Amino acid sequence: MHTSRYALALSGxxxxxxxxxxxxxxATGTAPAPAAPAPPPAVPTPAKSAPYGGGxxxxxxxxxxxxxxxxxxxxxxxxxxxxxTGTLRAPNQPKESQIDFGIxxxxxxxxxxxxxxxxxxxxxGINNQNAVSGGVSPTADGKKPQFFIHEAVxxxxxxxxxxxxxxxxxxxxxxxxxxxxxxSILPIxxxxxxxxxxxxLDQFARWIGVYAKGRIGKFDxxxxxxxxxxxxxxxxxxxxxxxxxxGNPLGLGVTSATGINTGTxxxxxxxxxxxxxxxxxxxxxxxxxxxxxxxxxxxxxxxTKRVFSVGAGFMFNKEGMxxxxxxxxxxxxxxxxxxxxxxAVPTDKHDIKLFGVDAFYDAPLDTTSRTAITLYGVYYNYxxxxxxxxxxxxxNPGYGAAALRGNAVPQSGTGGVxxxxxxxxxxxxxxxxxxxxxxxxxxxxxxxxxxxxxxGDTKGVNIVDAGLNVLLDGHNAKVTLNYRPRPDFTNVxxxxxxxxxxxxxxxxx
Numbered sequence: 001m002h003t004s005r006y007a008l009a010l011s012g013x014x015x016x017x018x019x020x021x022x023x024x025x026x027a028t029g030t031a032p033a034p035a036a037p038a039p040p041p042a043v044p045t046p047a048k049s050a051p052y053g054g055g056x057x058x059x060x061x062x063x064x065x066x067x068x069x070x071x072x073x074x075x076x077x078x079x080x081x082x083x084x085t086g087t088l089r090a091p092n093q094p095k096e097s098q099i100d101f102g103i104x105x106x107x108x109x110x111x112x113x114x115x116x117x118x119x120x121x122x123x124x125g126i127n128n129q130n131a132v133s134g135g136v137s138p139t140a141d142g143k144k145p146q147f148f149i150h151e152a153v154x155x156x157x158x159x160x161x162x163x164x165x166x167x168x169x170x171x172x173x174x175x176x177x178x179x180x181x182x183x184s185i186l187p188i189x190x191x192x193x194x195x196x197x198x199x200x201l202d203q204f205a206r207w208i209g210v211y212a213k214g215r216i217g218k219f220d221x222x223x224x225x226x227x228x229x230x231x232x233x234x235x236x237x238x239x240x241x242x243x244x245x246x247g248n249p250l251g252l253g254v255t256s257a258t259g260i261n262t263g264t265x266x267x268x269x270x271x272x273x274x275x276x277x278x279x280x281x282x283x284x285x286x287x288x289x290x291x292x293x294x295x296x297x298x299x300x301x302x303x304t305k306r307v308f309s310v311g312a313g314f315m316f317n318k319e320g321m322x323x324x325x326x327x328x329x330x331x332x333x334x335x336x337x338x339x340x341x342x343x344a345v346p347t348d349k350h351d352i353k354l355f356g357v358d359a360f361y362d363a364p365l366d367t368t369s370r371t372a373i374t375l376y377g378v379y380y381n382y383x384x385x386x387x388x389x390x391x392x393x394x395x396n397p398g399y400g401a402a403a404l405r406g407n408a409v410p411q412s413g414t415g416g417v418x419x420x421x422x423x424x425x426x427x428x429x430x431x432x433x434x435x436x437x438x439x440x441x442x443x444x445x446x447x448x449x450x451x452x453x454x455x456g457d458t459k460g461v462n463i464v465d466a467g468l469n470v471l472l473d474g475h476n477a478k479v480t481l482n483y484r485p486r487p488d489f490t491n492v493x494x495x496x497x498x499x500x501x502x503x504x505x506x507x508x509x
Contacts, residue, residue, distance in 0.1 A: 056071070056509060071509065075104040075105045075504055079500065079503070080501045081097060083098075083405070084406060084407070087397075087405045089399055104395050105182055106125055118154070120153065123152075127204070129395075133397075139400055150206055153168065170206050171211040172315070174279070174281065175194055178195065179296060183475055187442040189465075196354055196380075208229075220285065222295070227276065227277070236248055239337055240337065249345035249346075249347050252264060253329075253330070265324070266450060267323040268321065276317075282311060283310065286310075300374040302436070303371070304364075305362060307360065307362045311359075311360075320351065352384055355382075361375040369427035371425055371426065372425040374423040374424075379417070389448045392411035409486060413451070438469040439467070439468050467481050485500075
């Protein structure tokens with residue numbers, strides 16, 4: 001019995017082994033082709049850069065009507081500058097010229113709209129920092145520039161024709177350039193004549209006050225009422241024998257060796273000015289409308305819009321200036337130390353009355369080659385009182401506080417000013433598929449009554465900027481090379497023109 005079981009088990013194992021051990025003979029004929037190799041893994045295609053559009057925008061609602069947006073931009077200068085006569089680069093160190101570097105602007109704007117009727121935005125940043133100026137002590141060095149609030153605004157939309165806002169705002173009057181965007185400037189910089197009261201009555205062209213803005217059809221308007229900031233001139237309101245006489249009534253005159261202070265008939269900002277500042281700008285767009293959510297006006301659309309706008313504006317400040325005529329004389333010996341100089345020395349008060357009229361045209365020329373043109377012109381009529389003139393140098397490379405140091409030019413004054421600019425976007429593909437070239441020219445001519453030669457003739461101010469924008473990604477990434485033969489008014493009878501060559505990089509996100 002056991003023998004039978006073993007036989008059966010052995011037979012089963014042999015049969016199983018024979019089944020697994022069978023070999024199928026090769027088929028006759030041609031052998032089959034080998035299997036195709038597996039395809040290699042796909043290489044990811046580099047993502048194409050998308051148009052900037054709304055930028056760094058976080059939508060709070062599905063339709064995007066509620067959002068938070070952040071904008072950042074920085075402009076850096078590398079510059080060769082032949083300085084105005086007598087410029088110092090350090091204490092007691094005259095310098096005829098130098099190559100220097102600086103941060104023209106580095107700013108950010110944070111804005112939010114959490115309800116279709118409400119808008120809030122804050123604008124912060126620094127300006128004009130280099131190695132010798134623009135720091136926390138701007139006339140001493142360039143270290144630790146003040147990071148300050150440019151704008152802080154709340155706004156309410158009353159209806160489709162009217163918005164009301166309040167805060168530290170940029171709703172200036174006078175001209176389109178008086179509320180210009182600094183991210184889309186056609187030439188390398190603004191002429192600064194468009195900000196005639198910058199850091200005198202205002203905070204870097206901004207004001208604390210209220211405003212109204214809106215659009216009715218093709219007509220745009222903005223009006224504002226603001227407080228003037230107190231002047232930042234040094235002053236001794238009470239008489240101090242031998243003390244600082246700038247920014248008080250004695251500063252409106254010159255003192256002789258005999259102690260007689262005689263008026264110069266040259267107006268200055270009134271340190272006692274507390275009158276409201278009224279401004280307005282009104283424009284009509286004949287072609288496409290422009291965005292008006294924020295106050296900033298576009299410098300160049302690079303052919304993405306067809307815009308033709310004409311406008312006019314004003315600024316008025318009652319008794320914002322004061323002066324003393326040449327017939328005004330004061331013997332310092334008659335002044336008691338501690339006496340109120342504003343009561344002891346009579347002055348004449350002058351209203352600040354500033355007007356502008358301008359036109360802006362920006363349009364594509366040829367859609368195939370994507371060429372475009374930008375044209376802008378403005379005329380200013382400024383009245384600050386008798387013989388007023390002010391000198392300003394952007395990101396000034398000169399050390400100290402002398403008005404004519406470094407690259408300073410006549411920036412504003414009583415008189416008339418014409419400023420114009422033209423730019424052309426050249427055909428595409430000159431620098432590859434993305435980068436574009438935009439040459440430009442800007443010209444300013446001014447006649448300020450305070451700039452007189454020894455013969456009594458008014459000396460005109462002529463400033464030319466010529467340059468090239470290399471638009472790597474529109475205004476979001478561009479490099480600008482600019483040449484300026486700058487007038488040096490150290491000697492108004494012999495104005496010299498100094499070369500100023502600037503390379504600027506800009507990134508705007």
